[in-house]
Amino acid sequence: MKKIYISLAGFLLTTAAWAQESTAAKTFWDDPINDPMMPVYAVSTLVFIVLLLVVFVALYMVRIVNILIVESEKEKAAKEGKVYIPRPSLWSSISQKLNASVPVSQEQDIDMGHSFDGIRELDNHLPPWWKWLFYGTIGWSAVYLVVYHLSASLPLSTEEYNTEIAIAQQQAEKRKASQPALVIDESALEYTADAEIIAKGKSVFVGNNCGACHRADGGGNTIGPNLTDEYWIHGGGIKNVFTTIKNGAVEKGMPAWGKSMSSQDVRDVAFYVMSLQGTKPANGKSPQGEQYIPEQKVAPIDSVKTKAQASL
Ligand code: HEC
Structure with missing residues (x-):
């Protein structure tokens, strides 16, 4: 017995520890005593138990009353010198109403007079049910x-x-x-060296065999131009690169990737191409097009800050 208590205590302790660990989604069983629904559950369980008891007692009373009635009927029959015939139970009277079966003692009344090997035909009605x-x-x-x-x-x-x-x-x-669906266009596109986007772009570059025409490192080959230098046929900068990849230069052999790719993939691979700037792969194709010098971004003047600084 002691062993059982010890293992029970151990079980309760471990479950309590486990309950404390999982604070993320607290369920009722984590802390039943302090749960806000506890009083509701307790009261409804109590009401249910009381109702069960009431039903149980009521059935018992009905039984006692029945026994008393039978006893008094027996006494009455004995006084009048008759044989006591018990009244049919509620269930048997219902079943008799549903089936209206003819009792075996009265079967000769509905016998059709057809007998085959001792099997007699009775003129039974369809059961009322x-x-x-x-x-x-x-x-x-x-x-x-x-x-x-x-x-x-x-x-x-x-x-x-x-x-x-x-x-x-x-x-x-x-x-x-x-x-x-997220649709990206060139109008608001800004290049940032976002490692996640560039990594995705690299897999797009590899997955679509851009390297077949631009070389795996973007250095260019006999078909496609060098993507790593500052010289661009269709203009440099993320907006132009995005547009070129999207629309292609079909008559020159650069497919319009916007037709087969989501705009997000085009953005990603454009970011990857931008990230290749200045990587100077060995034996890169000589520059084609015009040199692109990115505009120097002028940081917007923060008037509040300037004022604050002036007052210092
Ligand atoms: C079938 C060969 C081919 C494939 C594949 C190809 N390109 Fe091109 N790409 C070209 C050619 C050819 C040009 C030059 C077009 C021109 O001269 O107008 C070009 C131009 C470009 C340019 C513009 C370069 C510039 O100087 O303006 C970019 C950017 C580019 N490709 C990116 C890609 C990307 C990204 C992929 C893969 C999704 C890709 N290309 C796949 C053939 C290809």
């Missing part, structure tokens, strides 16, 4: 006809299906509208 079910289906069919076909107050299965499909389509459209 069966007949009433049948009449019920007839009544139901009338109701169905009026509700679904004559007054059309409820939709038929086909309509139900179609409306559900329509609702689902609406929901799908709403969902689509609420999360539009």
